[in-house]
Amino acid sequence: MIDIAERIERIFIANADRFSFNISQTQYTYAQLQQRVLCIQTALERVARADEKLIGVVAVDHLDTYAAVLAILRSGRAFVPLNPEHPPERNASIIRQAGLRNAIAVDMATALDQVTLQQCGLIPSALAIDADAVGRCAVNASDLAYLLFTSGSTGEPKGVPITRGNLAAFLDSLAESNCAMYPTDRVLQMFDLTFDFSIAAYLAPLSNGACVYTVGGGKAKYAEIYRLLSDEGLTVAPLVPSVLNYLKPYFDEIELPELRLSFFCGEALLADIVSAWTKCAPGSTIINFYGPTEATVFATYYDWNELAGCNKTLNGVVSIGQPMNGNYAIVVDDELAPLDHGEKGELCLAGPQLTPGYWQDPARDQRTFFDSMIDGTIRRFYRTGDVVVQDDAGDLLFCGRVDHQIKLQGYRVELGEIEHHVRHVLDDHAFVVVPHISPQGAASLILVVENYTGDLKKVIASLREHIPGYMVPARGVSLTTLPLNANGKIDRKSLQKQFEEQRG
Incomplete structure (x- = not known):
């Protein structure tokens, strides 16, 4: 396993003078990013106890937010993102469930209401101005990288821990799924850090030396996405399909000759709109990814080929394809027995990207995970709750949800x-x-x-x-x-x- 902190460390050395981020039209080199990482890690080590393995990050559109994530990972700890725009009640639940003692914040005025009142200490990144000789801590594949909280049926968010090994497997399989990124790439990052798609939009590019172009919040978010794509010549665009609905009225005006890769996840991707998108970015490879948070961002993928004219869809929805490298997918009936191709059932996933289990919730684990034989080996599978059918070529076609769980703006x-x-x-x-x-x-x-x-x-x-x-x-x-x-x-x-x- 090549840990995420080690990957970033290599980039700091090789790409010091290249740009790492473009935030609010200000560019920062990898050397500048590294300095902020070391300063914030120094501040973290002075405050956090050695046994404190989870650190919150009050996520705003600022270089220090991303530097805080990297500093936490470099220290051998795991990060827990908190959105200051979410209700205090929700953040309080996350802080309580994760047992957070400290959170790193840039905007103290915003963070005070959200975090301090919940008895979680704040580490202000603005005061992190000096760097000790802090090293990169040794880690194991089973150590946590991050803990995300998704919507829960009881009214409380449910925690999904992702290990260092899970994250490393995802980064490796992403590069092998026609989605490799390079130091010359300029990558769109439009996601809140509490949404796991963001991992593909900032950690994946940074681990390959690319430059990340962030989108701030607010009512002008989609206008800013349009501006970045058009004016900054972005080469890679991770998007939720609903963004295309907002941009569709401007498709006749949009010309993106430098966009080489568009990839989608988070919602059903409609064939007619992605076909129209190819006219805006005729040189762009288009990939439809699928994956729940429990399987570390993406688990399956489908390459859309506009010129071939034989793309697979069901009810107008683009196929979610086949498992990424190292991952496994089966379709089962209500008794969890595998179904043949052509039979509709619940999609279940296995592989090195699968979470070790829900955060402090063994009862949910028992309902959601099960063992099944595949390729002569007993593997642990996750029940996604998504209904699919698999065609004779092995491609998965999305049919709907087993329960009443849905996707809105990419969020489950x-x-x-x-x-x-x-x-x-x-x-x-x-x-x-x-x-x-x-x-x-x-x-x-x-x-x-x-x-x-x-x-x-x-x-x-x-x-x-x-x-x-x-x-x-x-x-x-x-x-x-x-x-x-x-x-x-x-x-x-x-x-x-x-x-x-x-x-x-």
């Missing part, structure tokens, strides 16, 4: 978590949250309440105090009665169909 969201918070507002009212797809292909949520006479806009507004914006329903609807299925449960499918018919 449990409808149960949203409903958990709605329940505190609506008390005894019957309600349900259902996904809705607009005519443009954008996903959103609708809160449907039975016989409600109050102001649903106020209900939705109150949710913003408890859950991130991407999880808040776009609108609320009151119905006289909610449809029930044969089991007496609210018929979600009937409601979705009703809203789909209204859309049509």
Whole structure:
């Protein structure tokens, strides 16, 4: 295993004078990045105890945020990203579950409300101005690299730990999946660090000496993506498919001759829009990746070939392809028995990228992981909850979700978590949250309440105090009665169909 800290160290030596980041139109060399890493690691070592293996990072669009991640990894610890724009209640849950004692922050004014009040110490990166002779700590493949928290059905975020070995396997397989990056590359980084796709947009490029171009938050985010792609001549663009929906009105104007690689993940990729995208970037290789957080960012991939004209799709959705190098995929029935090609079932993944298990949640592990024989070897598999069918060539075609877990803006969201918070507002009212797809292909949520006479806009507004914006329903609807299925449960499918018919 070549650890991520060792990979970055090699780049610091070989590429000191090359640019590592372009943030808010300011460029920083690898030498400058290395200096910030060493200063922040020095500050960290002076404060953190030797047995403190998890360190928070209050993630903002600043060089020190990325330097903090690298400093934590170099110190032999694992990072836990915290989004200061998320509700304090959510960050408090993450801090509590992870047992964080310290977090590194750039913007102290923002971080104080989010972190200090939750009894987690703050290490201000702005005060990290000197560097001791801090070394790179020896690590094992089983040591953690990071801990991310995703939406949980109980109302509490669930922790997914990723090891150094998981991360190293991902970086290796990414390079072998037509997605190698080089020091000459200029790479788009549009993701919040709490979203695991960001690993592919900053750690992967940095480990290959490329320059990362970040996108700040705010209402002008998509305009900034457009500007960076067009004006800065970016060569690699990791994107969630919904970005193309926002850029689509400008496709006739967009010309990206230098873009050599576009890769997508996080949502279903629609064939018609990716076909249109190829006209904006005719020289770009297009890859559709698939992977849950539990399998370290990406686990399968599909190369889109516009010229060949024989791309695989199902219901207009591009295939998620085949497992990346070292990974395994099987399709199983309800009894976890492997199915033949052509049979629809649940996708399950195995391999060196698979998390060792959920954070302090053995009961969830027992429900989610199982052993199965493949290629004469017993392997540990993860149940993704995604329904697929595998064709005779081995390519996987996405059909939908087993449960009520969906993807919104690239984030995986449990409808149960949203409903958990709605329940505190609506008390005894019957309600349900259902996904809705607009005519443009954008996903959103609708809160449907039975016989409600109050102001649903106020209900939705109150949710913003408890859950991130991407999880808040776009609108609320009151119905006289909610449809029930044969089991007496609210018929979600009937409601979705009703809203789909209204859309049509």
